[in-house]
Amino acid sequence: MISLRKVLAATAILIFAAATADAATVHRTYSYYSITGKTAADLDKGLARGGPLLKSTGNHHPGAAQIRFDAKARYRSDGRACRVTGVYVNVYAKVMLPRWKQRRKAEPQLALVWDTLSQDIKRHEESHIIIARTHASEIERAVRALPSRPDCALLRADINKVTEQLMKAHDIAQKKFDYVETLNFEKRFERLLTYRLERMISEQRTVSSKQ
Template identity: 55%
Template sequence: MKTILRMAAFAFVCLFAAQSASAAVVLRKYEYFTLSGKTAADLDRELSHRGPQIHKTGQRHPGATQMRFNTKVKYGSDAKSCRVVEADITIHARVHLPRWKQRASAKPDLALIWDTLSADIKRHEESHIIIARTAAFDMERAFKALPWRSNCDEMKNDAAALMTKLMQQQDAAQVQFDRVEGKNFERRFERLLVFRLQRQMEKK
């Protein structure tokens, strides 16, 4: 099971593309891949073979989130100047999560580990979406705060340069989040296991 636990720390892939759409909201779509097995070794093997694959590295992971930033910027102009009058961003997120076929008939100890792991994988992916949504909100405000320019071509160039800069910052924030998560994974997972075990004992 140790390999499964270590793998969960790297349960992220995020693909970004700046396109056109509306306000700073997130549209989620969940997709599940099924694992089949009765032991920790089975689950380890299934995750390594069936988990979503990152195209850049070819590696598979216990979970993944693909995100597309759709950006819509409207400009207003008069005879002397041009400015941003509206900026809206929609994030389209496709979340890939594991589902264990034999969970209902699993032994209590393995079921506890799996439930803890799968919940942490989902939390991890949702955290990436939260980071992206916060970044999108900041992007909208930054677009609207751009200084007026003498014409809309210059304004559009400023907006494009700003988008590139802010997307790079957002990407860096996602990478940093993964670093922190990976660093603290074992300690966090142990704490989560203890918490779930205590809850089970309290219910008895």
């Protein structure tokens, strides 16, 4: 069995590209790093040593989601007041996940553990993207709702303030998610593993009954 205490769900690298933001759109790209081995210990080492190195922790992690916000706001003055005329936030996510080279030749028990773990790693990173998209949408709504100002310099300051506040809330939400995920990892993984095992046994019984 893989050392569950060592295989912690990955934290995301959070990068915000300054600006402000019509519909929050997510653009994803995936890359993979390879790990090799024939035992649970090999996989544990591969994840600990070969995973992406996060500057925020100084450690290698099983997976990572590098998130960037591309946000823009448009505003215009009619000579009497300056108003927001458009806003959008795009989320760009680069996801890095593990790939086990010997998966097809693995023993059933170890393959089951790996499939469960790798799926959970991907789910974790996708959850970071969902959190980012949620906050991107909040930025759009908040900026769009800003009242007009006597001049555009004041409105621009309001836009920057709202954006900064929501980005801080975004960072807090991401860190809280990682904290909760880490605390619940072992119970969650055991539950997922049990579910997959029961489903596999059920499928085998179904096949046997048809023979």
